[in-house]
Amino acid sequence: MNAGAPVMGGEGLTRRFGDFVAVDRLDLNILSGEVVGFLGPNGAGKSTTIRMLCGLLLPSAGSARVAGYDIRTQAEAVREHIGYMSQRFSLYNDMTVRENLRFFAGMYRVARSERAQRMKFAIRMAGLEGRENALVRTLAGGWKQRLALGCAILHRPPVLFLDEPTSGVEPEARRRFWDLIHDLAAQGVTTLVSTHYMDEAEYCNRIALIDRGRLVAMGSPRELRAHELGGTLYALRCQPLGAALQLTLTQPGVVEAAIFGDRLHVVLAPPGPESASITADELIIRLRQAGVDAGQAHPVSPSLEDVFIRLVSPPHQNRNHP
Amino acid sequence: MNLRRLFALAWKESLQIWRDPRSLAIALLMPLMQMGILGYGVSLDIKRVPLCVFDQENSQQSRAMVNSFVASGWFRLSRRLVRDDDVRDAMDRGSCSAALVIPVDFSRRLSQHGSAAVQAIFDATDVNTTNIALGYAQGALALASQQMYARWAAAHGVAATRVGQVDLEPGTWFNETLDSRNFIIPGVVAVILALVGAQLTSLTISREWERGTMEQLISTPVTALEVMLGKLLPYFAIGMLDAGFCLATAVFWFHVPFRGDLFTLLITTLLFLVVVLGIGYLISVRIRSQLGASQVALLLTMLPANLLSGYTFPIDQMPGAIQTLSLVVYARYYVSILRGVFLKGSTIDDLWFPIAGLSLYALLILWLAARAFRKRLD
Numbered sequence: 001m002n003a004g005a006p007v008m009g010g011e012g013l014t015r016r017f018g019d020f021v022a023v024d025r026l027d028l029n030i031l032s033g034e035v036v037g038f039l040g041p042n043g044a045g046k047s048t049t050i051r052m053l054c055g056l057l058l059p060s061a062g063s064a065r066v067a068g069y070d071i072r073t074q075a076e077a078v079r080e081h082i083g084y085m086s087q088r089f090s091l092y093n094d095m096t097v098r099e100n101l102r103f104f105a106g107m108y109r110v111a112r113s114e115r116a117q118r119m120k121f122a123i124r125m126a127g128l129e130g131r132e133n134a135l136v137r138t139l140a141g142g143w144k145q146r147l148a149l150g151c152a153i154l155h156r157p158p159v160l161f162l163d164e165p166t167s168g169v170e171p172e173a174r175r176r177f178w179d180l181i182h183d184l185a186a187q188g189v190t191t192l193v194s195t196h197y198m199d200e201a202e203y204c205n206r207i208a209l210i211d212r213g214r215l216v217a218m219g220s221p222r223e224l225r226a227h228e229l230g231g232t233l234y235a236l237r238c239q240p241l242g243a244a245l246q247l248t249l250t251q252p253g254v255v256e257a258a259i260f261g262d263r264l265h266v267v268l269a270p271p272g273p274e275s276a277s278i279t280a281d282e283l284i285i286r287l288r289q290a291g292v293d294a295g296q297a298h299p300v301s302p303s304l305e306d307v308f309i310r311l312v313s314p315p316h317q318n319r320n321h322p
Numbered sequence: 323m324n325l326r327r328l329f330a331l332a333w334k335e336s337l338q339i340w341r342d343p344r345s346l347a348i349a350l351l352m353p354l355m356q357m358g359i360l361g362y363g364v365s366l367d368i369k370r371v372p373l374c375v376f377d378q379e380n381s382q383q384s385r386a387m388v389n390s391f392v393a394s395g396w397f398r399l400s401r402r403l404v405r406d407d408d409v410r411d412a413m414d415r416g417s418c419s420a421a422l423v424i425p426v427d428f429s430r431r432l433s434q435h436g437s438a439a440v441q442a443i444f445d446a447t448d449v450n451t452t453n454i455a456l457g458y459a460q461g462a463l464a465l466a467s468q469q470m471y472a473r474w475a476a477a478h479g480v481a482a483t484r485v486g487q488v489d490l491e492p493g494t495w496f497n498e499t500l501d502s503r504n505f506i507i508p509g510v511v512a513v514i515l516a517l518v519g520a521q522l523t524s525l526t527i528s529r530e531w532e533r534g535t536m537e538q539l540i541s542t543p544v545t546a547l548e549v550m551l552g553k554l555l556p557y558f559a560i561g562m563l564d565a566g567f568c569l570a571t572a573v574f575w576f577h578v579p580f581r582g583d584l585f586t587l588l589i590t591t592l593l594f595l596v597v598v599l600g601i602g603y604l605i606s607v608r609i610r611s612q613l614g615a616s617q618v619a620l621l622l623t624m625l626p627a628n629l630l631s632g633y634t635f636p637i638d639q640m641p642g643a644i645q646t647l648s649l650v651v652y653a654r655y656y657v658s659i660l661r662g663v664f665l666k667g668s669t670i671d672d673l674w675f676p677i678a679g680l681s682l683y684a685l686l687i688l689w690l691a692a693r694a695f696r697k698r699l700d
Contacts (some may be wrong), residue, residue, distance in 0.1 A: 056699045075697070079543040090538035092334070094341045097332075106330025107542035151538075321486055 007032040007159060012062035017047050022048040025062065029194060030206075032158075034186045037204030041312060045213040046194040047087055050161050053192070054084045067159050075130065080108075083152030085128060087194075089144050093137035096251035097128050097147060100136060101244045102155065108155035114165040122150030142173025149180060153189075160184065161192040166200065180205045195210040198305045207304070213224035219269050231255045231267040234280050234303045238268035240288060247290050253277025256310045265306060266297075277298055323551075327544050335526065339556060348521050353514050353564045357571050360510040361503075367392065371396060371455045374418035376403040376636045383429035383470075389663025390466035391422060396458035409443060421443040421456050432470070497526045507578045508660035509633030511568040515591075516653050517560050523602030524609075526553045527695070531610040537699065546695040554599050561595040572664070582663030584641035586670050588665070593680045594656040598623065600687035602653075609692040627653035655679040 010028040014021070023045040030036050038046050040080075051057040053066050055075030064071045067081035101119045112117055123129055126146035128139075133151045136144065145165055152160065162181070166174040178200065181191055191206070201207050202221055208225070209217040217228050238244045241259050248257045248266055255267040271279045278286070280297040287294040341347045373391060376601045377384050400418045403409060409421045410439055426430075431438040446452040530536040539546050539549075569587065572578045579606040602619050609615040627633065630644070631653035648654050655676035661675075662668030670677060 053700060056537065056541060058698065058700070073659075076545070079541060082413050082541075084538070084541040086534075086537040086541070088534045090534045090536075092338070092535055093533070094338055095334070099337060103330055103334045103544075106333075107327055107539070107544050109324060109326055109543075148538075209386065252332070 005032045006030070008064070008066050008192070010053070010062065010064035013049065013052060013064055014061040015052055015057060015058045015281060020264075021213050023052070026210070026213070028064070028208065030190060032190050033185060033188050034205045035185070035191045035193065035203070036180060037201050037207045038210065039198070039201055039308065040209055040210035042254075043194065044210045044312075046210055047163050048118050049210070050163050050192065050194060052314065054082060054161055055079055072319060079282065080155075081157055081159060081297050083157040083160045085145075085148045085152050085162045085165050087167070089148060091144070091148055091151060094131050094135065095252055097123065097133055097139075098132045098149065099304060102150040105154050110155050111173070118156070120153050122147075122154060126150045127176075129301070138187065141169045142176070145169055145173070145177060146180065151175070153184065158188070158190060160189050162191065164194050164196065166195060166197065169173045174200070189214040198308060201304045208306065209311055216311045217307075224304060225302050226297055228307045229255075229267055229302050229310055231299055233300055233306055234265060234266050234268065234297040235260070235283070235300045236264045236297045238292050240292070243290070244287055244292045245296065247287060249284065251278055251283060254283075258309050323545065323547055327548045328552040328555070331544070331548060332555040333657065335520045335553050336413040336556040341561070343520065345525065346401070348518060349560045349564070349666070352518050352521070353568055354634040356514045356517070357510065357568055360513070361507055361571070361576055365488040366451045369396075369460060370398040370407075371420050371451075372400040372418040373397040374401045374403055374409065374412045375399060375491060376406070376409055378426040379424055380535075381429045383432060384424045385568040386470070387424060387428070387466050388422065390469060391462045394458070394462040396462060411543040413443075413445050419448075419451060420459065424467055432628045440648045442605070448597065457603060463614065470640075503576060504578050504665060505661065506634070507572045507576050508664045509657045510651050511565070511572055512594070512631065513682045514568055514659055515561065515565055515594060515656075516627045517620070518564055519557070519595060519598030520602035520605070520619040521597045521616060522557050522560065522603045523554065524615040526603065527606035527610050528610055528615040532612050540699075541642070544696060547692055548584075549695055550603060550692055554603060557599050558595060561599060563590070565591045565595065578664055580664050581667030583669065586668070587663050589670070590659045590673070590677060590680065593684050594652070597687055600684070600691045604687065604691045604694055607691070623653075626651040630654065631657045634655050647680070652680065652683045
């Protein structure tokens with residue numbers, strides 16, 4: 001598949017469970033060889049979307065094509081061309097590393113001539129040399145995850161779906177896992193990987209941010225940082241933080257405010273002719289007037305986390321802003 | 323359908339059974355235990371009915387009467403009573419289920435009239451036992467009368483002739499020793515296979531759901547048919563092993579006569595296994611918890627197999643509606659096949675009706691089971 005060619009596309013993808021809309025008219029377009037991070041809070045619809053794309057759940061509305069096949073009508077062909085790692089570890093705990101690999105090689109009909117070599121590759125990739133005959137239940141989390149990835153790529157799928165592959169895995173193992181994903185991407189594998197670790201977003205070529213079933217932003221980490229904030233970000237040391245946050249949120253021109261460690265992060269809308277936005281200096285004066293011990297405000301370059309807080313917030317905290 | 327995937331699944335399933343103590347116990351221990359419990363425990367014969375005797379006369383004649391009851395082997399003297407009230411008391415305590423009362427003028431009447439009556443009282447709470455005990459009592463009495471007549475004839479120097487007496491010479495076919503075990507054991511085999519087979523497969527799909535491995539499995543291109551056949555294959559082997567064990571135990575341990583041919587037995591057993599394993603699999607697809615699936619499997623196999631298969635209660639003695647209902651109890655076909663093959667030496671031709679019933683059942687179950695499994699999470 002050519003690098004940069006569309007390999008996965010969804011249009012109006014919707015999934016309802018009873019009255020609950022888990023995924024709401026999602027459009028998605030992913031190119032060959034991309035590593036796309038699927039980000040959003042718990043329950044945002046990440047897993048449901050991935051399961052639909054894998055053919056495990058039928059969409060209530062909308063359509064999608066994966067590796068050139070329709071997920072509604074050609075689910076089996078889709079399954080031939082994807083690798084999937086589910087959120088919950090789902091290999092066989094009562095079987096050994098080698099037995100699991102052999103089983104999934106059988107399920108994917110990996111050619112016999114290639115099987116030994118593919119299994120060896122997976123074992124090396126997962127760093128499981130010497131543990132081939134260990135029961136999976138005896139392995140630590142990071143190894144299990146890498147073995148699951150190994151099982152998912154035995155048949156060289158062009159598309160990979162990884163649903164929170166690093167959750168509950170220690171940081172060292174997480175970084176190693178991301179190295180593997182990039183190795184695969186270098187070989188042209190397209191990967192959609194969901195996570196709720198914000199720091200992992202930086203490892204992705206592009207990020208799809210999903211909230212309450214809807215796609216709220218999509219772009220490279222740099223694009224998101226540059227465009228999605230809607231103003232300038234200031235960091236502000238002040239005490240007490242709670243009262244400062246309450247007060248700040250009531251000020252005109254404050255797009256977003258949140259506590260970040262021992263500071264307050266505030267996004268101020270750019271001053272416009274008709275808006276009554278306040279400046280950073282004005283904000284500090286108002287805080288001090290209200291009895292808050294506030295220091296200087298420094299403009300900071302936003303992290304992705306700032307962007308997500310701006311884009312994904314519970315409805316009761318959403319402010320009306322100009 | 324891809325054979326490689328099918329065998330990969332069968333291999334994986336075998337590994338898991340081998341490593342799962344619960345499955346192994348059901349597969350190997352349950353038939354052993356049940357064969358022992360049911361084979362020994364269930365018998366419709368009543369041997370040595372406990373008998374109380376209230377001998378009011380206590381003469382030589384009356385004692386001879388009692389002796390011939392005990393000597394018949396059907397009764398066991400449990401208590402001698404001395405008062406009328408004792409009869410009721412002994413019955414209430416359950417120390418006897420039959421009582422023999424010999425009147426005080428027994429030998430006088432016998433010598434004067436040539437006949438005398440004795441009273442036999444039965445605890446009829448268990449009708450089946452009572453009927454059998456009644457039969458035994460009549461037999462014992464006839465024996466006693468004959469002996470008395472012989473003694474009387476010898477004492478009076480008369481040739482002991484039988485006048486105007488018609489003798490029935492009963493001929494019992496197929497189960498000559500009238501041993502109810504011969505009749506019950508083939509049924510026991512059917513019940514055990516139904517129970518074990520459905521139990522085993524009832525866990526196979528629900529286990530994958532419960533352990534969370536199903537999601538990975540159905541994300542592969544494996545088809546529903548491959549899943550069904552691949553998973554049933556190892557259980558089929560276990561089922562045949564269990565069947566071989568149970569049938570061999572019936573023949574070599576319990577000495578049930580085997581008069582049929584092995585081929586008929588093999589074909590019909592294969593058919594029966596398809597049905598029971600298929601039913602367990604169907605349950606497993608429908609119910610996603612192992613405990614629930616195993617309970618439903620128990621309910622759907624044990625109850626009908628015990629009550630409506632004709633294994634203990636003869637089907638042709640049931641009311642019409644129940645007889646019709648028993649047609650859907652798959653175990654009844656195999657019970658009648660096994661009895662035919664074991665005791666009568668029936669062949670496939672003779673057994674066309676139960677074989678047709680089983681075949682129809684097997685097809686229906688396989689069709690339903692193949693359709694039941696959906697490769698979706700919802």
